[in-house]
Amino acid sequence: MELTGAEIVVRCLQEEGVEFVFGYPGGAVLNIYDEVFKQDTFKHVLVRHEQAAVHAADGYARASGRVGVALVTSGPGATNAVTGIATAYMDSIPVVILSGQVPTPAIGLDAFQEVDTVGITRPCVKHNFLVKDVGQLAETIKKAFYIAASGRPGPVLVDIPKDVTQYRAEFSYPKSISMRSYNPVIKGHPGQIKKAIQLLLEAKRPMVYAGGGVILSDAAPQLTELVRMLGSPCTNTLMGLGGFPATDPLSVGMPGMHGTYEANMAMQHCDVLLAIGARFDDRVIGNPAHFFQEQRQIIHIDIDPASIAKRVKVDVPIVGHVREVLDEMIRLLKASKEQPDQAALKTWWTQIELWRSRDCLKYDRRSEIIKPQFVLEKMYEITRGDAFVTSDVGQHQMWAAQFYKFDRPRRWVNSGGLGTMGFGLPAAMGVQFAHPGATVACVTGEGSIQMCIQELATCKQFNLPLKIVLLNNRYLGMVRQWQEFFYGNRYSESYVDALPDFVKLAESYGHVGMRIEQPGDVEGALQEAFAMKDRLVFMNFLTDQTENVYPMVPGGKGLSEMILV
Amino acid sequence: MENEAGALSRVAGLFSARGYNIESLTVAPTEDETLSRMTIVTRGSEEVIEQIIKQLNKLVDVVKVVDLNDGLHIERELMLVKVKAAGKDREEAKRLADIFRGRIIDVTDKTYTIELTGPGSKLDAFLQALDRSAILETVRTGASGVGRGDRVLKL
Numbered sequence A: 001m002e003l004t005g006a007e008i009v010v011r012c013l014q015e016e017g018v019e020f021v022f023g024y025p026g027g028a029v030l031n032i033y034d035e036v037f038k039q040d041t042f043k044h045v046l047v048r049h050e051q052a053a054v055h056a057a058d059g060y061a062r063a064s065g066r067v068g069v070a071l072v073t074s075g076p077g078a079t080n081a082v083t084g085i086a087t088a089y090m091d092s093i094p095v096v097i098l099s100g101q102v103p104t105p106a107i108g109l110d111a112f113q114e115v116d117t118v119g120i121t122r123p124c125v126k127h128n129f130l131v132k133d134v135g136q137l138a139e140t141i142k143k144a145f146y147i148a149a150s151g152r153p154g155p156v157l158v159d160i161p162k163d164v165t166q167y168r169a170e171f172s173y174p175k176s177i178s179m180r181s182y183n184p185v186i187k188g189h190p191g192q193i194k195k196a197i198q199l200l201l202e203a204k205r206p207m208v209y210a211g212g213g214v215i216l217s218d219a220a221p222q223l224t225e226l227v228r229m230l231g232s233p234c235t236n237t238l239m240g241l242g243g244f245p246a247t248d249p250l251s252v253g254m255p256g257m258h259g260t261y262e263a264n265m266a267m268q269h270c271d272v273l274l275a276i277g278a279r280f281d282d283r284v285i286g287n288p289a290h291f292f293q294e295q296r297q298i299i300h301i302d303i304d305p306a307s308i309a310k311r312v313k314v315d316v317p318i319v320g321h322v323r324e325v326l327d328e329m330i331r332l333l334k335a336s337k338e339q340p341d342q343a344a345l346k347t348w349w350t351q352i353e354l355w356r357s358r359d360c361l362k363y364d365r366r367s368e369i370i371k372p373q374f375v376l377e378k379m380y381e382i383t384r385g386d387a388f389v390t391s392d393v394g395q396h397q398m399w400a401a402q403f404y405k406f407d408r409p410r411r412w413v414n415s416g417g418l419g420t421m422g423f424g425l426p427a428a429m430g431v432q433f434a435h436p437g438a439t440v441a442c443v444t445g446e447g448s449i450q451m452c453i454q455e456l457a458t459c460k461q462f463n464l465p466l467k468i469v470l471l472n473n474r475y476l477g478m479v480r481q482w483q484e485f486f487y488g489n490r491y492s493e494s495y496v497d498a499l500p501d502f503v504k505l506a507e508s509y510g511h512v513g514m515r516i517e518q519p520g521d522v523e524g525a526l527q528e529a530f531a532m533k534d535r536l537v538f539m540n541f542l543t544d545q546t547e548n549v550y551p552m553v554p555g556g557k558g559l560s561e562m563i564l565v
Numbered sequence B: 001m002e003n004e005a006g007a008l009s010r011v012a013g014l015f016s017a018r019g020y021n022i023e024s025l026t027v028a029p030t031e032d033e034t035l036s037r038m039t040i041v042t043r044g045s046e047e048v049i050e051q052i053i054k055q056l057n058k059l060v061d062v063v064k065v066v067d068l069n070d071g072l073h074i075e076r077e078l079m080l081v082k083v084k085a086a087g088k089d090r091e092e093a094k095r096l097a098d099i100f101r102g103r104i105i106d107v108t109d110k111t112y113t114i115e116l117t118g119p120g121s122k123l124d125a126f127l128q129a130l131d132r133s134a135i136l137e138t139v140r141t142g143a144s145g146v147g148r149g150d151r152v153l154k155l
């Protein structure tokens, strides 16, 4: 049957089993919106800014493991979406973005609301398409979903000129797709996997360093089993939190700039490092020259060959899907007659416990002013570690990562790679859509929350009972911290003046607002807020303005050169 | 790579975004019109070249990447040079073109345009040999390369 391009778009989304489309209408996508109006298999979520559409689709994808979908108009719609797209790109999140474009005959003529969307987004998408022929539309959308979700996932944008949404073509949706130029590797090389097992069994000081790849490939059970079989310490990166239970004694917390002392020291001093779906980025290993250790052997599993040996030399590279490779490793370990060296492990753990006893996350519990860490500790207790937590970017993000112990994957949603302030609230909306009954908290700062605060309206419209935990220090705290440490206390433009009354603000959007000023009121406020299952509660905690995130590896320094509290 | 609009910009964009250097880049469709073949001349340490190959392979439009330096290969580049050819320069230009097996493909009473094909180093040598002030214009295509003997890049 012949369908219009707009009808085809809607049919494709239905074929993909899409539940939610996060979007914002405009001239170039009016035909598509008309078809959206006529159907009810998926729900369209009207956001208040296109950046939020992509963040929400991204949050939905992170929490559900499915592809998120955003729909925006041409020109400003597309440019507004760019921050969201780049955010998803840096964290390898599968999102399909459909953007309207001016009609094909107008392309290149500086038409109203024309931008070169494919050109602008090229460096921050996994792939993108401009569809000039309605006959290609269905197959292109199929490819977009396939590319977004397979291999190392990422955002894929499909730019659709308005006339293409009007023209008709025979509709048939391909069941599967194969592309000669795109064939992600799945299975790891058997010889390399054997070599890795051998190294791990011979290790005296093994260490597992697991990143976002474990979450993206749904390999948390495999990682957990493997680490327990090895009896080795495990550190999970900011992107990998929840990949291994944080409450397990084998967990040594997060590595990196604001990681724990024990994780960083173990990373530095192990003799065999097993890196899984992690990329040795600058925030994790600090200075690569300092990180380098002659005797340490590195095994690196990643689906993206380009991530291997990019920043550090690797002894055993294994390209493959993390879950598949870990399954194979577990199988080999079970079949092996050899066991990890228990005596060596015992010595290694004695050392690690010594590092751990440094209690690097300690803070002043008797403070008269609310400590942000205290709020997060209490929030962890009250939600029994069972909430989905999104965050924005800054000190609050690091404290949330340090103090909320994630035992399960896909519970922690943050912009790790791009570090996008404004991500937290719209991402939380996406998470809540993915898990309607779940407790979803957004930990934020007064700087970050104001970057997408308009989404409080979306939350009202769709009755999203988010819990916003604002750690309000009246500073762009992370900036202030760097200025204190490295710029002689010159707090240039980091004081956040003229703050709104957040309680009134929340109320004006139809939500519940709370202001908490005393440490003694923290627990009660959290109890009350999290008990309100059907309301969005905006908690404004006035926290210590001078608190800093510790420990800290200063930029350019090595992991064993941390500043400790 | 796929003969798709935008494929070239993806490659060019990759090089500029990641700070890799491009000495030259040539591209044209092949006998299979769905495919284009590109020859890139670049420079870098072994690690950088390895990264470049991996990053190129990651581009969805790229079907296959080979490093021609992994084996014997042939490399050719075409250059057109317009030189002054009046008075005594005329003889000299003709003589040099002959020595380098160049062809004079356009003639006026004041200029010659010389066509020269070869590896980049030969073209460089020709330019060196010419009197700098005699050169009016040069245009080079950048190198195209192919493996020697049975070595074939095919799908």
Ligand SMILES: Cc1ncc(C[n+]2csc(CCOP(=O)(O)OP(=O)(O)O)c2C)c(N)n1
Pocket: A392, A393, A394, A395, A396, A397, A419, A420, A421, A422, A444, A445, A446, A447, A448, A449, A471, A473, A475, A476, A477, A478, A479
């Ligand atoms: C869009 C954007 N702009 C600027 C920055 C740089 N930046 C990183 S953290 C930070 C301060 C964040 O302040 P706030 O949200 O109040 O959180 P706090 O650090 O105080 O917890 C800034 C400005 C950023 N990450 N993102």
